Amino acid sequence: MLSIKNLRASVEGKEILKGINLEVKAGEVHAIMGPNGSGKSTLANILAGKQDYEILEGEVTYLGQDLLQLSPEVRSRSGIFLSFQYPVEIPGVPMINFLKASVNEHRKFKGLAPLTAGEFLKLMRAKKEMLHLDTELTNRSVNEGFSGGEKKKNEIFQMAMLEPKLAILDETDSGLDIDALRIVAEGVNALKTPDNATILVTHYQRLLDYIVPDFVHVLYNGRIVKSGGKELAFELEEKGYDWLKNGNEI
Amino acid sequence: MSIISEKAAGTDQMVTLFEQNKEILIQGSSPILNRMREVSIKRFAQAGIPDFKNEDYKYTNLKPAFEKSYRQELVREAGLINLNEVFKSNIPELDAHLVFLVNGWFYKGNNPGAELPKGVVLGSLDQIANEHPELLLNFLNRQAGLSVDPLVALNTALTKDGFFLFIPKGVIIEKPVQIINLLSSEVDLMATQRNLIIAEDDTQVKIVVCDHSLSPITFLYNSVSEIYIGNDAVLDMYSIQNLHNQSTVVNSLFFKQQRNSSLTTGVISLHGGLIRNNLKVTFNGDHSEANINGMSFTDKKQHVDNFTVIEHSSPNCLSNQIYKNILDDESTGAFAGRIHVARDAQQTNAFQRNNNVLLSDNARMQTKPQLIIDADDVKCSHGATVGQIDEDALFFLRARGIGENEARMMLMNAFAHEVILKITIEQLRERIDELIEKRLSGEISRFHEQLFI
Numbered sequence: 037m038l039s040i041k042n043l044r045a046s047v048e049g050k051e052i053l054k055g056i057n058l059e060v061k062a063g064e065v066h067a068i069m070g071p072n073g074s075g076k077s078t079l080a081n082i083l084a085g086k087q088d089y090e091i092l093e094g095e096v097t098y099l100g101q102d103l104l105q106l107s108p109e110v111r112s113r114s115g116i117f118l119s120f121q122y123p124v125e126i127p128g129v130p131m132i133n134f135l136k137a138s139v140n141e142h143r144k145f146k147g148l149a150p151l152t153a154g155e156f157l158k159l160m161r162a163k164k165e166m167l168h169l170d171t172e173l174t175n176r177s178v179n180e181g182f183s184g185g186e187k188k189k190n191e192i193f194q195m196a197m198l199e200p201k202l203a204i205l206d207e208t209d210s211g212l213d214i215d216a217l218r219i220v221a222e223g224v225n226a227l228k229t230p231d232n233a234t235i236l237v238t239h240y241q242r243l244l245d246y247i248v249p250d251f252v253h254v255l256y257n258g259r260i261v262k263s264g265g266k267e268l269a270f271e272l273e274e275k276g277y278d279w280l281k282n283g284n285e286i
Numbered sequence: 287m288s289i290i291s292e293k294a295a296g297t298d299q300m301v302t303l304f305e306q307n308k309e310i311l312i313q314g315s316s317p318i319l320n321r322m323r324e325v326s327i328k329r330f331a332q333a334g335i336p337d338f339k340n341e342d343y344k345y346t347n348l349k350p351a352f353e354k355s356y357r358q359e360l361v362r363e364a365g366l367i368n369l370n371e372v373f374k375s376n377i378p379e380l381d382a383h384l385v386f387l388v389n390g391w392f393y394k395g396n397n398p399g400a401e402l403p404k405g406v407v408l409g410s411l412d413q414i415a416n417e418h419p420e421l422l423l424n425f426l427n428r429q430a431g432l433s434v435d436p437l438v439a440l441n442t443a444l445t446k447d448g449f450f451l452f453i454p455k456g457v458i459i460e461k462p463v464q465i466i467n468l469l470s471s472e473v474d475l476m477a478t479q480r481n482l483i484i485a486e487d488d489t490q491v492k493i494v495v496c497d498h499s500l501s502p503i504t505f506l507y508n509s510v511s512e513i514y515i516g517n518d519a520v521l522d523m524y525s526i527q528n529l530h531n532q533s534t535v536v537n538s539l540f541f542k543q544q545r546n547s548s549l550t551t552g553v554i555s556l557h558g559g560l561i562r563n564n565l566k567v568t569f570n571g572d573h574s575e576a577n578i579n580g581m582s583f584t585d586k587k588q589h590v591d592n593f594t595v596i597e598h599s600s601p602n603c604l605s606n607q608i609y610k611n612i613l614d615d616e617s618t619g620a621f622a623g624r625i626h627v628a629r630d631a632q633q634t635n636a637f638q639r640n641n642n643v644l645l646s647d648n649a650r651m652q653t654k655p656q657l658i659i660d661a662d663d664v665k666c667s668h669g670a671t672v673g674q675i676d677e678d679a680l681f682f683l684r685a686r687g688i689g690e691n692e693a694r695m696m697l698m699n700a701f702a703h704e705v706i707l708k709i710t711i712e713q714l715r716e717r718i719d720e721l722i723e724k725r726l727s728g729e730i731s732r733f734h735e736q737l738f739i
Contacts, residue, residue, distance in 0.1 A: 085683075109688060109689050112686055123682070128702075129683075141687040194686065
């Protein structure tokens with residue numbers, strides 16, 4: 037589904053990613069872990085199409101297409117979903133208008149007719165029930181005045197509405213209390229199918245108690261320095277990232 | 287009959303125009319209009335047409351607009367307007383008491399009286415000043431006459447007509463009153479219009495004023511309105527300015543509020559070559575409230591200048607101003623807001639905010655708050671921002687599949703939304719949302735440009 041080969045990228049002249057290689061297949065859950073500043077969020081943002089980065093080298097193929105050539109909106113419509121580390125507050129844009137525009141753009145891309153107001157509300161209700169969300173979030177402007185937990189729940193709700201093929205969750209667990217974390221994790225698990233894939237970007241092992249990855253990659257200083265199964269996460273938790281920093285054994 | 291001035295450029299030419307046409311100006315007009323003319327033209331002549339040297343016009347030079355020859359419609363012309371055509375011109379269609387004015391003159395075909403509550407007068411200022419001068423006597427030019435603005439003085443000297451609205455004590459007008467000001471002429475035209483609104487104690491009214499240019503010529507439109515709001519009265523007044531790029535508009539609104547009254551305004555400058563809005567509120571009684579809002583959209587070489595003065599002359603009043611501008615291309619904007627809290631106006635709350643979005647590197651915005659506070663127990667604040675579209679928000683929307691142009695539109699709409707939400711007439715709010723969409727998508731500009739083809 038996704039293939040990253042020797043990806044190097046810089047921001048403001050500083051090289052952040054120094055040669056990333058990653059293969060993600062349908063049905064898989066990959067966790068990318070690493071200390072602050074290792075390049076995790078940069079990788080997530082580049083995949084979603086944020087233009088603040090300069091690609092120095094390498095290629096990214098998504099479903100046979102050159103991903104880096106696509107605009108953020110086309111990536112989204114093609115099934116890539118980034119759950120933002122810091123979801124943006126947009127006062128004055130009602131959540132419901134935003135979601136409707138988003139869902140209908142996705143439908144248009146697939147050659148489907150836009151949803152009627154009634155169909156849209158029905159879809160929203162179904163997804164809310166599935167995620168056990170209260171109804172309040174959709175009556176407000178996008179993320180405006182939402183707590184950290186509400187913002188993250190709102191991201192998962194958008195994900196449920198858009199049913200992406202490849203979901204990239206950037207630090208979705210940060211700033212969540214244990215109840216919110218459970219709701220978010222259950223949502224991600226409920227949306228998982230054999231046809232889609234998930235990349236979890238996280239600093240802590242905590243989220244992986246709820247969403248079990250098939251692969252764990254350790255990103256350090258712009259490179260994936262270690263890959264393994266879910267047990268790698270426990271090892272990291274036990275030994276800390278210092279183990280890598282000092283660790284020559286990679 | 288119309289008068290073409292030989293060379294109506296500049297201050298002297300305006301004075302000459304006045305002198306040469308004095309007979310026509312006076313003829314048929316009420317003495318209460320005529321008695322103000324001589325003194326006003328003198329005041330105008332002394333001050334002259336304002337440019338950057340006039341502190342109150344620091345950001346707007348009106349001189350170029352006066353360097354042209356204009357037809358003046360000093361006598362009512364029996365023109366006919368096609369109402370169906372008019373509503374195609376992006377004028378919001380409302381369920382309202384509707385009247386038209388053409389080139390400053392109250393249209394003879396209007397028939398607003400039938401449905402209005404008993405005692406309400408809505409008609410031609412010229413006609414009512416002649417027939418019932420007692421209604422206007424204590425109000426006409428009482429506020430405008432104190433103004434130092436030369437354009438207000440010029441208006442008082444040249445004015446022949448406008449609309450007059452009188453709401454007697456205790457009357458509530460349920461439906462909005464919609465006033466549509468049309469500019470229509472074969473040759474370049476200077477229109478002068480004078481309006482007066484008297485809302486007595488315990489009245490309620492919502493007024494929508496729409497300014498529109500209909501012909502592909504240069505317009506210079508100088509309008510002055512005085513509005514009196516009685517004790518416990520509630521008055522909402524919205525202006526929608528939608529004129530083509532060869533229009534210069536100077537629109538002066540003077541509000542005077544008595545005790546425990548409430549005012550809400552919204553000036554939506556959708557389109558126009560040069561627009562200068564003067565707005566003054568005087569609190570003449572305690573426990574009153576004024577919510578004053580403005581939203582403007584400019585592109586190409588357009589210019590919009592909002593100049594507000596809030597006179598807190600009485601204690602325990604609240605004024606709250608929000609002005610916003612979205613500026614593209616090489617357009618320019620200005621906001622200057624003066625708040626004066628008099629010595630005895632304790633417990634005043636006065637707030638002012640001006641937020642601006644520049645869509646291009648060449649757009650310019652000038653913003654200038656001015657607080658003069660002579661009382662000691664007051665809460666006043668002001669703030670101004672000039673920025674660009676929020677790139678993070680733009681990326682967020684695009685990352686959800688919304689195309690770049692549509693995402694930009696959403697964000698601009700959202701920016702304007704705060705002001706639009708203040709509009710208390712639901713059907714108008716919806717119409718304005720549509721008009722803003724049309725404005726931002728370029729449809730309104732194209733409509734105006736078509737006139738010139």
